[in-house]
Amino acid sequence: MYRTNTCGELRAAAKGQTVTLAGWVQKARKFGGMIFVDLRDRYGITQLVFNQEINAELCDRAAKLGREWVIQVTGVVEERSNKNPNLPTGDIEIIVSQLNVLNASETPPFTIEEETDGGDDLRMKYRYLDLRRANVRANLELRHRMAFATRSYLNDRRFMEIETPVLISSTPEGARDFVVPSRVHPGEFYALPQSPQLFKQLLMVSGFDRYFQIVKCFRDEDLRADRQPEFTQIDCEMSFVQQEDILSIFEGLTKHLFQIVKGIELPDFPRLSYADAMRLYGSDKPDTRFGMTFVEIKDLTEGKNFGVFDSAEYVGAICAPGCAAYTRKQLDELTDFVKRPQIGAKGLVYVRYEADGSLKSSVDKFYSPEDLQRWMDRAGAKPGDLLLVLCGETEKTQKQLSELRLEMGARLGLRDKNQFQCLWVVDFPLLEYDEELKRYFAKHHPFTSPKPEDIPLLDTDPGAVRANAYDLVINGSEVGGGSIRIHDSGLQKKMFQVLGFSEEQAQAQFGFLMNAFQYGAPPHGGIAFGLDRFVSIMAGLDSIRDCIAFPKNNSGKDMMIDAPSTIAQEQLDELHLSIRNV
Ligand code: ASP
Secondary structure (H helix, E strand, C coil): CCCCCCCCCCCHHHCCCEEEEEEEEEEEEEECCEEEEEEEECCEEEEEEEECCCCHHHHHHHHCCCCCCEEEEEEEEEECCCCCCCCCCCCEEEEEEEEEEEECCCCCCCCCCCCCCCCHHHHHHCHHHHCCCHHHHHHHHHHHHHHHHHHHHHHHCCCEECCCCCCECCCCCCCCCCEEECCCCCCCEEECCCCCHHHHHHHHHCCCCEEEEEEEEECCCCCCCCCCCEEEEEEEEEECCCHHHHHHHHHHHHHHHHHHHHCCCCCCCCEEEHHHHHHHHCCCCCCCCCCCCCEECHHHHCCCCCHHHHCCCEEEEEEECCCCCCCHHHHHHHHHHHHCCCCCCCCCEEEEECCCCCEEECCCCCCCHHHHHHHHHHHCCCCCCEEEEEEECHHHHHHHHHHHHHHHHHHCCCCCCCCCCEEEEECCECEEEECCCCEEEECCCCCECECHHHCCHHHHCHHHCEECEEEEEECCEEEEEEEEECCCHHHHHHHHHHCCCCHHHHHHHHHHHHHHHHHCCCCEEEEEEEHHHHHHHHHCCCCHHHHCCCCCCCCCCECCCCECCCCCHHHHHHCCCCCCCC
């Protein structure tokens, strides 16, 4: 037997017991004639004591132990005279009588403790060492608990976990595919799934009724902060359901996870239409931990010879509570913030509602105090508040105002990681028009059903068609999304037409789906949650990387195994590939 106990479990009640522990040397300190070693395993840290007076030979051997050596020790549990209240095992220590070195270790490249001196790149390169740190490990433990609780919740509701293939052909979810060359079929390629979308729909045609899978998905997207080319979804699909059934089951799952993981009972989730989300927050994933919703004041600004507002399609404001005392410098910072190229506003107008009730603005030349008071009244502002105004083309300006709102929320400390606000955003538009390519794209994916009452609009005003689609948003992040699907081959054909597919293209890419729909497809719908994002929100992490055991870095590389990498010419030949221009 390697050990009788783990390094995390011994307490004062075990006093006098002889135990055997095994683990890694986190730290060794000499103190007079004694050597103290912090022994670490997955479960915790236990203090070992080697005493020169009791066993000099043993103590000499202990003096040679280095950081991260793997050892096995036997000794007696003693109550500590100097207790450590920060450690669950802090009341005891082990007076060691036997030491067995199981493996020596090189000096690790960074300190393997909660506080580490290792930079990001170094820790990624030695991820297996980084994973020994308790705080990193805790994220993976949380992830495991969430995945486990998800399986149990769905299993209790008769969902079946079914695996779908990883080597498939392209599924259009709006990103690029990763492709895999085929050795046995020269010139042909598999694609890695962006999601199991088509397979889960086919499983519904097969009659499985309720499916889920915790599954890796792959999207070759341009690199953006906090994106991983491979990520995990909790992917689900149900038959004979309407939107309401799906929202209810998966609101239940979300509440269940919060209950289990955080011990929080969440109230019912509010629902917000896409149109309202855009109008009030300028975002389809609003952070509702704080208010500061948009107020439109275009009508109140007109006719005062302020050309900038007069010529703008939209004039919108947010009211930052208690910020009237912002200094010139702070206001300049905000102006610079909205003028950054990523945000792209031309400028920022402000109105200070001073504590004495007077109003001071950056547009005093054009607007009288009475004019400004009307803006303030509409915004529900109080003395001490600051009104921030942006203008321009409606959609663009709403997006800019959304960024400003989030920035103000952060500055005012209103985006507390320990607070959770969930909501459903519903009634998304079915289609999105791409001005450059002059064609419609599916906002969710091409299998999403239009709202039945909007189907006639597909011919006359496709942009106005609303979808039976919904997103779960938590603290301003899209954690899940799904839709009721089209299950009628005629309507699916029509959808491909609207999306600009020729009959042949649609047949070549999705013939199997439309065929399947001719053999009794039940009404169905589903949803997928991004597990990585969900875990990182629960754990209060800044990056999804921190809850993935072996993540890629921000440029999509695995620094540890050095992927992607070149391959040998023979391998290329075998795959019938040649490399140009590299
Ligand atoms: N396949 C979709 C996605 O990955 C989710 C769904 O519609 O169920 O976003």
